Amino acid sequence: MLEKLKEKGIDELYGDRIAVGTSTCGIAAGALEVLEVLALDDTKNVVEVGCLGFCSAEPLVYVQENGKAALVYRNVKKIEEAKVLGWFYPWEFSPLKLEHPELEGYKEYPRLVEHPFYKKQVKIVLRNCGIIEPLNISQYVAMGGYYALQRVLEKEPEDVIEEVKKSGLRGRGGAGFPTGLKWEIAKKNEGKKYVICNADEGDPGAYMDRSVLEGDPFSVIEGMTIGAYAIGAELGFVYVRNEYPLAVERIEKAIEIAKKYGFLGKNIMNTDFSFDIHVVRGAGAFVCGEETALIASIEGYIGEPRIRPPYPAEKGLWGKPTVINNVETWANISPIILNGWKFFASLGTEKSKGTKVFSLVGKVKNSGLIEVPMGISLREVVEEIGMAENVKAVQTGGPTGGCVPKNLMDVAVDYEELTKLGSIMGSGGMVVLDNTTCMVDVAKYFLEFSKIESCGKCVPCRLGLAEMVDIIERITKGEGSLNDLEELERLADVVANTSLCGLGKTAPNPLLTTLRYFREEYEEHIRGRCPAGVCRALVKYRIVEDKCTGCGLCKLNCPAEAIEEVDEVYKIDDKKCIKCGSCFNVCKFEAVERL
Amino acid sequence: MKFLINSLLEIQSKHGYLPKNEMERISMEFNVPISRIYSIATFYNAFSLKPVGRHVIHVCKGTACVMGGSEVFEDTLKQMGVLDDEDFTYQPIRCFGACSLAPVVVIDGKVYGKMTVSRLKKIVSKLFEDESKDSDNDKTSKGDEDAREA
Ligand SMILES: Cc1cc2nc3c(=O)[nH]c(=O)nc-3n(C[C@H](O)[C@H](O)[C@H](O)COP(=O)(O)O)c2cc1C
Ligand code: SF4
Ligand code: FES
Numbered sequence: 001m002l003e004k005l006k007e008k009g010i011d012e013l014y015g016d017r018i019a020v021g022t023s024t025c026g027i028a029a030g031a032l033e034v035l036e037v038l039a040l041d042d043t044k045n046v047v048e049v050g051c052l053g054f055c056s057a058e059p060l061v062y063v064q065e066n067g068k069a070a071l072v073y074r075n076v077k078k079i080e081e082a083k084v085l086g087w088f089y090p091w092e093f094s095p096l097k098l099e100h101p102e103l104e105g106y107k108e109y110p111r112l113v114e115h116p117f118y119k120k121q122v123k124i125v126l127r128n129c130g131i132i133e134p135l136n137i138s139q140y141v142a143m144g145g146y147y148a149l150q151r152v153l154e155k156e157p158e159d160v161i162e163e164v165k166k167s168g169l170r171g172r173g174g175a176g177f178p179t180g181l182k183w184e185i186a187k188k189n190e191g192k193k194y195v196i197c198n199a200d201e202g203d204p205g206a207y208m209d210r211s212v213l214e215g216d217p218f219s220v221i222e223g224m225t226i227g228a229y230a231i232g233a234e235l236g237f238v239y240v241r242n243e244y245p246l247a248v249e250r251i252e253k254a255i256e257i258a259k260k261y262g263f264l265g266k267n268i269m270n271t272d273f274s275f276d277i278h279v280v281r282g283a284g285a286f287v288c289g290e291e292t293a294l295i296a297s298i299e300g301y302i303g304e305p306r307i308r309p310p311y312p313a314e315k316g317l318w319g320k321p322t323v324i325n326n327v328e329t330w331a332n333i334s335p336i337i338l339n340g341w342k343f344f345a346s347l348g349t350e351k352s353k354g355t356k357v358f359s360l361v362g363k364v365k366n367s368g369l370i371e372v373p374m375g376i377s378l379r380e381v382v383e384e385i386g387m388a389e390n391v392k393a394v395q396t397g398g399p400t401g402g403c404v405p406k407n408l409m410d411v412a413v414d415y416e417e418l419t420k421l422g423s424i425m426g427s428g429g430m431v432v433l434d435n436t437t438c439m440v441d442v443a444k445y446f447l448e449f450s451k452i453e454s455c456g457k458c459v460p461c462r463l464g465l466a467e468m469v470d471i472i473e474r475i476t477k478g479e480g481s482l483n484d485l486e487e488l489e490r491l492a493d494v495v496a497n498t499s500l501c502g503l504g505k506t507a508p509n510p511l512l513t514t515l516r517y518f519r520e521e522y523e524e525h526i527r528g529r530c531p532a533g534v535c536r537a538l539v540k541y542r543i544v545e546d547k548c549t550g551c552g553l554c555k556l557n558c559p560a561e562a563i564e565e566v567d568e569v570y571k572i573d574d575k576k577c578i579k580c581g582s583c584f585n586v587c588k589f590e591a592v593e594r595l
Numbered sequence: 596m597k598f599l600i601n602s603l604l605e606i607q608s609k610h611g612y613l614p615k616n617e618m619e620r621i622s623m624e625f626n627v628p629i630s631r632i633y634s635i636a637t638f639y640n641a642f643s644l645k646p647v648g649r650h651v652i653h654v655c656k657g658t659a660c661v662m663g664g665s666e667v668f669e670d671t672l673k674q675m676g677v678l679d680d681e682d683f684t685y686q687p688i689r690c691f692g693a694c695s696l697a698p699v700v701v702i703d704g705k706v707y708g709k710m711t712v713s714r715l716k717k718i719v720s721k722l723f724e725d726e727s728k729d730s731d732n733d734k735t736s737k738g739d740e741d742a743r744e745a
Pocket of ligand 2: 287304305453454455456457458459461462499500501502503504505
């Protein structure tokens, strides 16, 4: 059956087609409007694909015609004005050995694999994203899909676990626990078993899980099916964030399709193995990404974490052994089986194997989702892939991660190395900060986030974080003292060491890293100055009459209606001004002064 | 298989909030005390106990968007009177997963990337205009009905 699907998929994938990336990021950039125009020509085969990762170049459109490779156009707003980004063979990003016809390349355009954004990338998890039509199972099979499951079903479950163990794969949801070991523990425990895919992705600033679910849902389903076979589960759950409606829709549809083709449901691929998946939506609580809170949420309770052990692999959903893995972890499984553990283990560092997907955003030229081998330096990621200039620090690991300053950017990106610097790998958010960012403000933002998202179950997290926010707010208003810094450090220590779950344990990270690497910025605030000019209580804005050309852009962009025209120049009314700096940022003539 | 949170989310998206009678129905259906339904409704951000307005505006307060300056949009909405207009519901959200287009604002389901204050003002003023037109229309159509009845 696979061969038939593969044939069909190969015809479709390498035949004539025009592909538009219509993931959430593409849609936000205007991809649907482009699609509408392209679809008017019904002689053309216009298809929708997921995200190729290069989000700052979206809408992305590529054209495959007359036996030639795919030619990619970037930032397509008007079709006639579209600029070429480069070209690629649809199979060349995948690490799997794929059957494909020969396509002719282009001489006059650059290759996508040579583009700074793609050059250092190795796509295992993202192998199909932006290449296949997400819900087209033939195309998924043509890219090597379901061959891993076929192979697995002929093996003993123990051998599958062994393969995953040897690969060195560690969980991509943050904590980095060895995946094979987790499976083994669950298998050894007695009783009915479950698998769960954690797609809660609460880290604001990271969206790789969304992209995989939207762009390649079968890869997650296949991974889960393999995991279920390995541990002996018949039921699985995908817990997906409610803020991702398209991802919810895609995974739900993909599950139905997989069932129709016999890859899911009763007697999978004509064996006596049966497995089914249900989708459960999250309801907007960050802490539900924590595994025990997530389980409580599926069970229909509020998402409060509980003390571990017992770990979910021992006592999880409804008290039964449960393997819970992140989206990216699941998407790694089938390539590991297909290419063998050695292939995976050959990538990365001694303790962190394989690749990691990062969402590279913030003050970079090239932003988007990138997948790089573990151990690459942060500098390569930020400066070579992101082409960032004037970097001040990189925030890694999400709201409870830390800030790595520019001078330490040569650090190798792996679980242990980032932890040494006081940050974490987390789920792979990477926000690049430059001189326009105030580090105290950054710490305040993350502390506020954790304070709001704390479930409130344990005292240090609930009260400690609130107290820390109060203090740091005082500092950003210029009302802090040097004692406050010591008090913050003391509180951070208590919260980190006495909280129940990972949220409280890691919430002080942004504060501690900024205090460690940017202490002088805190001290400046205490002296009444915000060096980056961000903290509202410590700045003032004024329009320099001589420089004002009277264009009025500042007035249009003032949220507080504090700017008035007086004799063809503009003036700021101090009483109305909320010091947001909007005028300062939009003025093209440097006529707005920050005092 | 039915899940409590899923069912509540369906009600939330159908009505825009969780009406009391629906919560009671769910409490019976799942055989859980109403107090637990309330605790769920107040714990999770996706639920509200009050009806939402005709226009829903989300400003992204995720990391990438805030660092990209999304906080001024809340100020803008406040100044424009959106925050205390019952036709509008304002809900900050943390990350839509479109971070490379930061700052992001979502208005009535449409995602706007690289938002600016001036663009937001324009869009919201348009909504205000439509609202006032609509309420005029409401009056006339109501008038028509009255006329027919008479
Ligand atoms: C506050 C908090 C939030 C978390 N959020 C997520 C999340 O959004 N996605 C995720 O996969 N794991 C998240 N985790 C980690 C999970 O608890 C768990 O370790 C993970 O799902 C295990 O899968 P993995 O081994 O594949 O990483 C979170 C942990 C904590 C403490
Ligand atoms: S550490 Fe915070 S989020 Fe975790 S259980 Fe305690 S209060 Fe809840
Ligand atoms: S931070 Fe705003 S979309 Fe992600």
